[in-house]
Amino acid sequence: MEVVLWGLPVAVVCVLGWNLWRQTVSMDPYRAVGPGEVLRIDAIAYDWKWLFVYRDAGVASADRLVLPVGRPVELRLTSGTALQAFSVPRLGGQIYAMPGMASRFNLRADAEGQFAGLNTQYNGAQFARQHFVAEAVTPAAFDVWLATAHAAPPLDAGTQARLAEPGVLDAPVAFGSVEGDPFGETVKRLKAGKAPADDG
Numbered sequence: 001m002e003v004v005l006w007g008l009p010v011a012v013v014c015v016l017g018w019n020l021w022r023q024t025v026s027m028d029p030y031r032a033v034g035p036g037e038v039l040r041i042d043a044i045a046y047d048w049k050w051l052f053v054y055r056d057a058g059v060a061s062a063d064r065l066v067l068p069v070g071r072p073v074e075l076r077l078t079s080g081t082a083l084q085a086f087s088v089p090r091l092g093g094q095i096y097a098m099p100g101m102a103s104r105f106n107l108r109a110d111a112e113g114q115f116a117g118l119n120t121q122y123n124g125a126q127f128a129r130q131h132f133v134a135e136a137v138t139p140a141a142f143d144v145w146l147a148t149a150h151a152a153p154p155l156d157a158g159t160q161a162r163l164a165e166p167g168v169l170d171a172p173v174a175f176g177s178v179e180g181d182p183f184g185e186t187v188k189r190l191k192a193g194k195a196p197a198d199d200g
Helices: 002-026 139-150 157-164 182-191
Strands: 039-046 049-054 059-062 064-068 073-079 084-087 094-097 103-107 113-119 131-137 173-175
Touching (some): 039 084, 039 094, 049 064, 049 182, 059 064, 059 139, 064 139, 073 094, 073 182, 094 103
Parallel strands (some): 039 073, 064 131
Antiparallel strands (some): 049 059, 059 173, 073 103, 084 113, 113 131
């Protein structure tokens, strides 16, 4: 009787604990999501917009994240202002973008579609309008998008400064080239305790 009374609850707790551990490990946002060439993207959160820099392609987009279907994606995230949280519920969980720090998030889109992305951490007056579109397209369509993006104006220092100013974009914007290292410079500036306006 003692074995049944104590053994059954212990067995249930062990099974539930094992399942929780297994699922937690499998959903680790730092864990690679499969084989294939990794698409590396830097995500910088501003008030109240997102900037995505395609590190290897040398292009960028604001408030639009275009991904090729079936290809693993590694996002590096930081915030140019307050603590924020990156989330695309249909493609993965949530990860914080922290000022002066870099975090990582791995994901993969397995089917074409448009998915809602947002900041889930309150950060001021226009928080509710800080949305972006995550668009999963075929590899061929992704190559076409890259070619189109390369024809757009550059993301230079002046444009970066304007993006860093509080405000909401009327529509997504593409940039055909990227000046400097916006991600590294943002992390470095916030680590030093400087707000965007401190750079003059």
